[in-house]
Amino acid sequence: MPTATASTSSASTRHLRFRGHTNFRQRLILSCLTGRPVRIDAIRPDDTEPGIQDFEAGFLRLIEKMTNGTVVEIGYTGTSVSLRPGTISGGDVTHDCGVSRSVGYYLEWIAVLAPFAKKEVRLTLKGITTGTGDAGVDILRTVTLPLLSQFLPEGTAFASPLELRVISRGMAPGGGGAVQFRSPLLPTTSGLRALNFNATGRVRRIRGVASAVRVSPNMASRLVDSSRGVLGRYIPDLYIFADVFRGEEAGRSPGFALSLVSTSTTGALQCAEVLSTPGTPPEEVAEKASRSLLSEIASGGCVGRQHQAHALLLMACGPEDVSKIRLGALTPTAIQMLRDIKEFTSVVFKIASANSAGGPAVERPSKAQGQTGSDSEEEEELEEEDIQTARIQPQELILTCVGVGIRGARKAA
Template sequence: MGKAKKMKGSQSFRQRLLLSTLSSTRIVIDEIRADETIPGLRPHEISLLRLIETVTDDAVVKINETGTQLKYKPGIIMGGKNLVHNCALTRSIGYYLEPLIVLALFGKKPLSIRLSGITNDPKDPGVDTFRSTTLHILKRFGVPAEGLGLKIESRGVAPNGGGEVLLTVPTVQTLTAVHWVEEGMVKRIRGSTFSVRVNSDFEHSMRFAARGIFNNLLPDVHIELDHRAGAQAGKSPGYGISLVAETTTGCYISADTTVSFGRTDETGELDFEKKSRVSAEDTGVEIASWLLQEIEKGGVVDSTHQGLLFILCASCQPDVSKVRVGTLSSYGVETLRNIKEFMGVEFNIRPDPSTGTVILKCVGSGLVNLSRKLS
């Protein structure tokens, strides 16, 4: 392991940790929110570090007293059975899932882990989206369907969470490069609504409103209800909807949101106060319209999955991957920079003016799961 990469600031924290671990690169991050009222790492960032320590062996994490400097030396990705992690409630489980799933692929053993906390919130993709969309994207790259799963044991929304999911991820030796540029036509829409500690009428309203928008466009729309009660309903009231459009070429385009009655941000202000006043009907309309916008943008994944798509392409065996996305999201662009910095992989980016989409090509870095070879 060479000398440490020096970085500044709190941006791209998850990706820096993920790519540093995958590429076995030590990092030192300075000036983490040094100028803010509350400087340093946030609870969810420290929780993510603990999670990485749980699934790896010999990782070294050093945080200075103010939390404004992190020294991280990655360990060996182990995976393992029956692991448990309590996610900090300042972000939802979705925040932790994206880096965790990619790491787990390169583990020594398949991963099975229980994550508890907030299952659905407006800031991160909900656990339903990971189940309906993210896991399908992995299969494109040769990840076996067997052993890949996400079970929602109980739901939890902000501020107090109380949700729990069981994630299982198999290991791979390498990922297979993809040629994935045909979006195809939308053939059906699937989705689910959920409600916890509120009347299930909220779900009927969301579902009815969302269906109303799609039914003009295609007949095959099915949205399930998932009302939870008792221990399965977590500790706070809320409701939400998650939708996915499946295309004729096997693409999954998703959109989701959650309405909960606020979590306080660092200043003690209620964070989602405005959001919580949106009616269930408006929420259904809003998310159905958002999904249509994502479909209209074109591309084989929606904008929230661009970062994951690029990381998977860059981690493949040294063959050419070619993918199409809609407008490049700022998260997507940031990911491309981070990949170049850690993996030395550069993407060739070519706008396709006739469709308003962007075609990206790269040669994979040839990441190999060494620990799996040895076993």
């Protein structure tokens, strides 16, 4: 049974080679989980500032803090990186994320690594709590961690819950926020659970957080009212919490943001998050976030587009049993994750159309010679109805795989 420690076999000592800076974090996490050394070349070779950026170097430093015996080598020009993973040690870790990227850039993939550690992870991250292009702390707390918890065994085997606490908020560009992440360990006798998530259900509630720091509390109220005006027409069970931070807990820069999460009758989560830019009124931020959430819901699937790659990785690391999930149209990140999973673990996913797996298609009468004008108009109306239905119905996929049974580094007492 594979473990999350470095293997000594000849296959695992050979470096897997990749090119480019895309999916940088995912490949490093896969390397740590499978024990396969990895080398990444041609990292921005033609840019004005070639090589890895400071936030990527920070992610490497965080992996070194989370592991024991990991060897990282960065080329002279910074355009190549090699990593030979060690044991995932865990424990108490504090890391300054800087102000180039938010804490979500680091935590959304470190959270996947944490349950496989030898010691319980208690991680403190400092920096920007909500930033453009990365998952904010509210999305991590309400969507990312619940997704991870679906793969973990029953909570009775854990000494602590899976949780994320926001100590202080920090908006770009100054940052100044801090969060505490705590993760339980996998039991010594088992790994992750197999997942069968094939029903999207109907949206039954929407929750949200309107956060504001170093601005008038009225900004958060305007976010709430504007978002209710858009979403209240679709669902009555709608609640948005105004979270206003002041003083030392408000970071160094002013700003506000709105995070929204929808929950279906089967537990499927869809999310959207928009933060303010200089000169942007709260009403515009709220409307953009609300429309983005509606777009996510319309895209279908049991997991949102932002978390497709996370679900696929956890399925591949799961037990040697069948896992199945329904997703919307795959994102480029998810497609590349499928390829990387095959390189690291040899796990191949079976992909089938969820729409074709449903009920039989409705047959329409064919146009016959001598058909009257009213019949022709009726057929055109039916065809137009089919087109509208195809536009509304999301193109969903069913992905199935058998995991490799990766276990944690925790030792029996």
